[in-house]
Amino acid sequence: MNSSLPAVFRIPRRHAPADAADASDSIRTGETRIDPEAVLEIDGIRTVFPGAVVVDDVSLSVRPGRTLAVVGESGSGKSMTFLSALGLVAPPGRVTHGRVLLDGVDIARLSGEALRRVRGASISMIFQDPMTALNPVFTIGEQMTTLLRAHERVSRSAARARAAGLLERVRIPEARARLDAYPHELSGGMRQRVLIAMAVALRPKVVIADEPTTALDVTVQAQILDLLADLQQETNMAMVLITHDLGLVARYAQDVAVMYAGRVVERGSLERVFGATRHPYTQALFRSIPDLEGEPGCALHAIEGNPPDVAALPAGCAFEPRCAMGRGRANCGSMRPPLVETDAAAHVSACFFWHSLATTGSA
Amino acid sequence: MSSPAASLNPAHRNGNASWRRYARHPGFMTGLVILAAMVIIALGARWIAPYSPVAADMTNTLAAPSAAHWFGTDQYGRDVLSRLVWGTGISLQVAFSVMVISIVLGVALGSAAAFFDGWLARVLVAIIDILLAFPGFLLALALVAARGSSLSSVIWAIAIAFAPRVAAVMRAVVLTIRPRMFIEASTSIGMARWKILLVHVVPNSLPPVIVVATVGAANAVLGEAGLSYLGLGVQPPAPTWGNVIADGQGFLASHPMISLSAGACIALLVIAFNLLGDGLRDTLDPQMRRRADARTL
Amino acid sequence: MGRYLARQTLHLVVTLAGILTVTFFLVRMIPGDPAQYMLGDYATNDALAALREQLGLNHSLLVQYGLFIGHVLHGDLGTSVVTGRPALLEIVQSLPDSAILAVAGMTIAVLVGVPLGIVTAVRHGSFIDIAVMLVALAGISFPVFWLGLAGILVFAQHLKWLPALGSSSGGGFIEALRHLVLPAAVLGVSVAAYIARLTRSAMLEVIGHDYIRVARAMGVRESTIVWRLAFRNALVPVLSIIGVTFSYSLGSAILIEVVFSRPGIGTTILKAVSSRDYPLVQAGVLALAVIVVLVNTALDLLYAAVDPRLRTR
Numbered sequence: 001m002n003s004s005l006p007a008v009f010r011i012p013r014r015h016a017p018a019d020a021a022d023a024s025d026s027i028r029t030g031e032t033r034i035d036p037e038a039v040l041e042i043d044g045i046r047t048v049f050p051g052a053v054v055v056d057d058v059s060l061s062v063r064p065g066r067t068l069a070v071v072g073e074s075g076s077g078k079s080m081t082f083l084s085a086l087g088l089v090a091p092p093g094r095v096t097h098g099r100v101l102l103d104g105v106d107i108a109r110l111s112g113e114a115l116r117r118v119r120g121a122s123i124s125m126i127f128q129d130p131m132t133a134l135n136p137v138f139t140i141g142e143q144m145t146t147l148l149r150a151h152e153r154v155s156r157s158a159a160r161a162r163a164a165g166l167l168e169r170v171r172i173p174e175a176r177a178r179l180d181a182y183p184h185e186l187s188g189g190m191r192q193r194v195l196i197a198m199a200v201a202l203r204p205k206v207v208i209a210d211e212p213t214t215a216l217d218v219t220v221q222a223q224i225l226d227l228l229a230d231l232q233q234e235t236n237m238a239m240v241l242i243t244h245d246l247g248l249v250a251r252y253a254q255d256v257a258v259m260y261a262g263r264v265v266e267r268g269s270l271e272r273v274f275g276a277t278r279h280p281y282t283q284a285l286f287r288s289i290p291d292l293e294g295e296p297g298c299a300l301h302a303i304e305g306n307p308p309d310v311a312a313l314p315a316g317c318a319f320e321p322r323c324a325m326g327r328g329r330a331n332c333g334s335m336r337p338p339l340v341e342t343d344a345a346a347h348v349s350a351c352f353f354w355h356s357l358a359t360t361g362s363a
Numbered sequence: 364m365s366s367p368a369a370s371l372n373p374a375h376r377n378g379n380a381s382w383r384r385y386a387r388h389p390g391f392m393t394g395l396v397i398l399a400a401m402v403i404i405a406l407g408a409r410w411i412a413p414y415s416p417v418a419a420d421m422t423n424t425l426a427a428p429s430a431a432h433w434f435g436t437d438q439y440g441r442d443v444l445s446r447l448v449w450g451t452g453i454s455l456q457v458a459f460s461v462m463v464i465s466i467v468l469g470v471a472l473g474s475a476a477a478f479f480d481g482w483l484a485r486v487l488v489a490i491i492d493i494l495l496a497f498p499g500f501l502l503a504l505a506l507v508a509a510r511g512s513s514l515s516s517v518i519w520a521i522a523i524a525f526a527p528r529v530a531a532v533m534r535a536v537v538l539t540i541r542p543r544m545f546i547e548a549s550t551s552i553g554m555a556r557w558k559i560l561l562v563h564v565v566p567n568s569l570p571p572v573i574v575v576a577t578v579g580a581a582n583a584v585l586g587e588a589g590l591s592y593l594g595l596g597v598q599p600p601a602p603t604w605g606n607v608i609a610d611g612q613g614f615l616a617s618h619p620m621i622s623l624s625a626g627a628c629i630a631l632l633v634i635a636f637n638l639l640g641d642g643l644r645d646t647l648d649p650q651m652r653r654r655a656d657a658r659t660l
Numbered sequence: 661m662g663r664y665l666a667r668q669t670l671h672l673v674v675t676l677a678g679i680l681t682v683t684f685f686l687v688r689m690i691p692g693d694p695a696q697y698m699l700g701d702y703a704t705n706d707a708l709a710a711l712r713e714q715l716g717l718n719h720s721l722l723v724q725y726g727l728f729i730g731h732v733l734h735g736d737l738g739t740s741v742v743t744g745r746p747a748l749l750e751i752v753q754s755l756p757d758s759a760i761l762a763v764a765g766m767t768i769a770v771l772v773g774v775p776l777g778i779v780t781a782v783r784h785g786s787f788i789d790i791a792v793m794l795v796a797l798a799g800i801s802f803p804v805f806w807l808g809l810a811g812i813l814v815f816a817q818h819l820k821w822l823p824a825l826g827s828s829s830g831g832g833f834i835e836a837l838r839h840l841v842l843p844a845a846v847l848g849v850s851v852a853a854y855i856a857r858l859t860r861s862a863m864l865e866v867i868g869h870d871y872i873r874v875a876r877a878m879g880v881r882e883s884t885i886v887w888r889l890a891f892r893n894a895l896v897p898v899l900s901i902i903g904v905t906f907s908y909s910l911g912s913a914i915l916i917e918v919v920f921s922r923p924g925i926g927t928t929i930l931k932a933v934s935s936r937d938y939p940l941v942q943a944g945v946l947a948l949a950v951i952v953v954l955v956n957t958a959l960d961l962l963y964a965a966v967d968p969r970l971r972t973r
Contacts, residue, residue, distance in 0.1 A: 146875075496679055496956075626802060
């Protein structure tokens with residue numbers, strides 16, 4: 001299986017790669033068909049801020065036990081998509097369209113108490129910056145018991161005991177003592193573990209990890225992600241890994257979605273997206289990774305042009321101004337390319353000329 | 364400003380696109396309009412006021428509001444409206460003078476306290492703290508008592524009483540600017556410290572200082588009114604709004620218009636300054652936060 | 661924690677020393693000759709000279725300062741030129757009336773201002789937010805003595821619910837209370853307007869923090885988020901707001917005392933100023949500044965109790 005991936009990704013995989021046939025049914029192109037096996041299906045989410053559409057008709061889904069990686073630059077809308085799914089978009093932003101099916105139930109329709117109960121218990125989110133994600137004036141124990149008691153009727157002492165157990169599960173040494181510590185007394189890695197503990201405390205069906213290791217040291221990164229993968233195996237929960245680090249994607253994800261300027265531009269299994277790339281942006285991303293085995297002194301590839309301004313997108317394809325392929329081609333600048341199936345089922349690309357990559361590309 | 368270090372300074376790259384943002388803020392525009400109207404009234408007092416503010420007419424004391432005297436007359440027969448019109452200029456004079464003086468003093472004191480190190484800075488910080496311990500009005504009162512009751516002494520008293528607050532704000536801002544990269548860059552190319560202070564630090568710290576200045580103007584109007592009311596401010600028969608309130612106090616039950624109208628004038632001007640300050644704060648805040656995030660520049 | 665206390669104490673001592681110094685030089689700037697005032701217009705030059713000698717006015721300023729500090733350390737703030745009694749005694753006797761007014765006023769201000777600030781922050785942009793903030797804007801823009809006069813006009817003159825002036829008509833506790841209501845309410849409402857505005861800003865800032873969004877993502881109840889998780893973080897800025905507005909309220913209290921003809925430090929200081937009673941002015945200004953410093957120091961200690969991040973420094 002490794003042979004189909006670019007050289008840089010020939011690293012030991014975290015999970016045995018899933019059967020390619022399994023992936024075929026899970027994601028459909030453009031139709032509103034619900035995947036009966038997906039635990040979370042985001043269908044056509046559209047989120048706007050004054051002057052800009054930050055999430056533009058995004059559809060994603062993920063099955064139990066699997067990890068979907070959502071890849072993109074800062075500002076591509078990857079975090080905003082899931083904040084929208086959870087109803088956490090603050091004014092002046094608004095979610096204007098879309099369904100969010102959690103086990104078939106559209107939680108985008110929920111509000112108030114019903115939504116609150118879903119959050120944290122059925123679907124939870126781990127945020128990017130552990131330094132600011134914990135409340136500075138309460139102890140770890142107090143914050144965890146607040147979470148537990150918000151969803152279940154437990155006594156304070158019982159909640160405390162459970163909290164200690166959770167901290168042990170995320171491999172925090174001296175868990176009981178840590179309950180009385182304040183966030184500023186813990187390192188970044190420890191704080192992230194606490195946040196992970198809180199995210200899985202109520203055994204949610206889906207955990208969304210928004211760049212969980214970006215703010216941490218590289219040495220701690222692997223520990224945190226391995227921990228998440230282990231927890232995933234224990235509970236068979238679905239995971240969404242939002243990241244811009246392709247190395248992490250190769251190691252931990254089975255499905256990949258690539259986002260650009262608030263839109264999904266490519267989506268499919270890991271093997272397909274990485275080994276048989278069908279979108280110029282994705283290809284440019286891979287090409288820009290420095291090759292350890294390349295010749296010393298060779299030039300680094302950067303993607304030409306500037307990152308997109310979501311408030312002023314071109315009429316056609318958002319990537320067209322920087323696309324090596326599309327320059328001069330008729331439709332790219334004026335028509336928005338829809339997501340279409342490529343040469344493999346369930347592998348979609350938002351490019352009119354994806355087939356050029358099939359002939360000249362990596363696989 | 365051709366050095367690369369200077370081009371990193373966010374304050375030097377600010378365009379004029381911001382003017383439009385202010386125009387969209389309803390509170391800010393309201394305050395601006397009120398202030399402009401007051402300035403016009405003050406400048407044109409000579410033509411707008413129907414009578415002289417100090418012309419006593421003992422045959423027509425305490426007249427009720429009428430066509431001839433829109434707000435009636437006080438116990439000396441003086442037209443209240445004219446006194447109010449002329450009082451506008453005094454209040455504005457106090458407000459702007461206090462603003463300027465307290466900014467100059469406060470910016471100097473605060474930036475020195477934050478920018479330089481060592482015992483000098485500690486002494487300056489101590490001075491600011493000590494002066495802040497006195498309730499502002501009390502300090503102004505004591506200063507006016509010490510220097511006599513003229514317009515200039517009132518202005519200086521209020522300005523000196525307010526300057527520590529400006530200094531404290533300035534100090535806080537400078538402390539956040541100091542660690543920024545462009546300061547380090549300027550220092551590393553050998554720029555003199557005082558020059559860095561003047562060229563880089565001060566322009567970047569102006570937004571919060573400008574906001575505090577509007578507070579100072581509002582405080583100044585209220586402070587002058589309070590001092591006049593206590594008899595310690597600009598002495599009668601000067602038509603300050605505070606004096607008018609004091610004059611009307613004895614006749615509050617029968618002729619409330621005298622004191623009430625003067626108070627309304629004060630409130631209107633103070634509201635204007637507060638609206639300006641709030642508007643500035645709202646418009647500048649996202650900018651200030653964005654600058655804070657651009658630390659890596 | 662010990663280091664924190666030590667630093668606070670040092671800061672307190674330095675500030676008190678500074679206040680003494682500033683007050684001394686401030687008062688010495690008041691023009692006029694106390695000896696002249698005491699003995700009247702017909703005093704002879706010899707008598708004036710003798711009195712000046714006695715009051716120590718002939719020494720250089722620095723020597724006077726030294727003597728002053730010495731006296732203060734012995735608890736002697738000088739003697740009132742007008743009444744002949746120790747200035748400290750005069751001030752201490754004026755304190756209770758002012759204290760009652762200040763405490764009542766600040767209590768009203770905090771109990772009204774803080775919740776309003778929180779509610780408007782949480783309901784940012786709603787009708788109630790705009791309405792309350794407009795009222796608060798008016799509250800900080802009208803001079804407090806004008807509000808007092810308006811209050812007298814409405815409640816004492818027209819509605820005749822409450823007495824207008826003085827601190828009590830000689831009646832007992834109830835009478836004193838009736839005389840306290842209007843001045844305390846006016847003071848309280850005026851300061852509450854400040855507190856509400858500042859609390860709103862502090863709360864808005866806290867609500868914008870990441871950990872609030874995380875709590876929401878975890879499904880914590882909105883009421884818990886606002887009143888427990890957010891408010892506890894806003895507590896330090898709110899305490900600081902209370903400290904600053906307390907200092908401001910003392911200035912307002914002086915004006916309120918004059919409007920309502922209430923006895924207290926304010927009236928005492930004003931009378932002392934007009935009679936050139938150096939020692940009494942000095943003692944009065946000193947007392948108020950010291951009270952502000954003590955209140956702020958107490959608040960500083962409270963900060964450490966509230967915010968664990970301050971304890972380890």
